[in-house]
Amino acid sequence: MQGYAERFDFERQIIRGWVFDPEAADNRDVRVVATFDGEIVGETRPSATRGDLQKITTQDAWFSLECSRRFTALDVVSGRFLVKALSDGREAALSLGAEGLATLRKTAVEELNGVSSTTLWSPEDRNAVKHQVEAGNLSPMLMPAGLPSMDGSAVIGLRGHLFLTGGTNSLLSLYDEPVDDALLSRVDQWMDVLAQRGEGCEARGARFVQTIIPEKLTVLREDAPLDIDGPSPVLLEIESRLRDADFYVSGLAPFEEWNEVDDPFLMTDTHFSAVGAQRMFSALAAQIDPQLVPLVDGVRMYQFRHAVGDLTGRFRLPFYSRIVEPSADELAAYAGGLTMVEKHFPADGGMRGRRFRWTNSTAPSPLKVLVFGNSFFGTGDFAGYLSWWGKHLFREFHFHWGPDIDWDLMDELKPDLVVGQTVERFLNRVAAS
Incomplete structure (x- = not known):
């Protein structure tokens, strides 16, 4: 066994x-x-x-x-x-x-030394200072860039950013992978899967769009205390092959000329900030329904709060991200008819198989969109999730958490458009469908 x-x-x-x-x-x-x-x-x-x-x-x-x-x-x-x-x-x-x-x-x-096994701060300690966090009373501390997390899977970068470097996908190894027969063969397999997705969608009368979101290490490599020259070789090869594909939305292009005050990724997290998700969704909208682009780009970010991120726990210290997001009235014109019709969590507690579905009678786009992706779309509760934008702007928006296209689900829902989404670190294994 x-x-x-x-x-x-x-x-x-x-x-x-x-x-x-x-x-x-x-x-x-x-x-x-x-x-x-x-x-x-x-x-x-x-x-x-x-x-x-x-x-x-x-x-x-x-x-x-x-x-x-x-x-x-x-x-x-x-x-x-x-x-x-x-x-x-x-x-x-x-x-x-x-x-x-x-x-x-x-x-x-x-x-043995009397330190908590999960964090240096007990729940009682965190509750005692909760009002300080809510008031924004956080104190900046100087930490050495390159300091690893307790489990060795992340490091502290510049300007307060935390970066994932290890984990189950051995993230750093992606950047050192040689462009050899094994890599090119894997890229060939990805091309076959994407072609099959396009053919399957066309046969069902739906359009197909695919995107690959780059790692925080790739986008903010100048802030990483590591020698990262650019995107991983496998992502560069895939982007090169799909440059002229009418179904592909580059995940690199939206962040190449970054001129915003806020960063596209949260400081203590591997995921987008609200403005990063805004830029990525605008690129998707340009391919899916171009009339949405000015609506997306016009959303202003001026509310502030603080929250820990998915990398915080690896350091066992209460590191926070400063979150800038839109107020509820920014897309209020498209929220009146918004209804969540499904929120499904698998019995095993895992991420894969989660489903979120919304209908929106006041949405500006009449399209029914079905997404197969991961945590970058997420629950839609926060503007840093791509699903937050989708649920406001499409007549029907369905998100299925998983790496593969579920053709039975597609036959059931009959969407106008299907979006396939993955991330750079998952390119080391080819989707099944």
């Missing part, structure tokens, strides 16, 4: 990871159990697929396991707490990769 226990949430007592038994007829028959001093304290089975495991298996392999007894990093490192896979009388312990094990050991040392 193959697999890893990859992520430990010590506050919620949850372990996530994957397991695959090539000898099992159905991988969902594999049991994943957690034991504490030999006693079973949690049990589950693989319940979802994951894109980065496609080379290993197309069966459900990802699991999320909740335990009935609280455990700590020290319990895991000491061996008191174990995660095992059981299948047809066979048993295998699931371990961490080298990077995860190093992080776990570091957390265990912090526990």
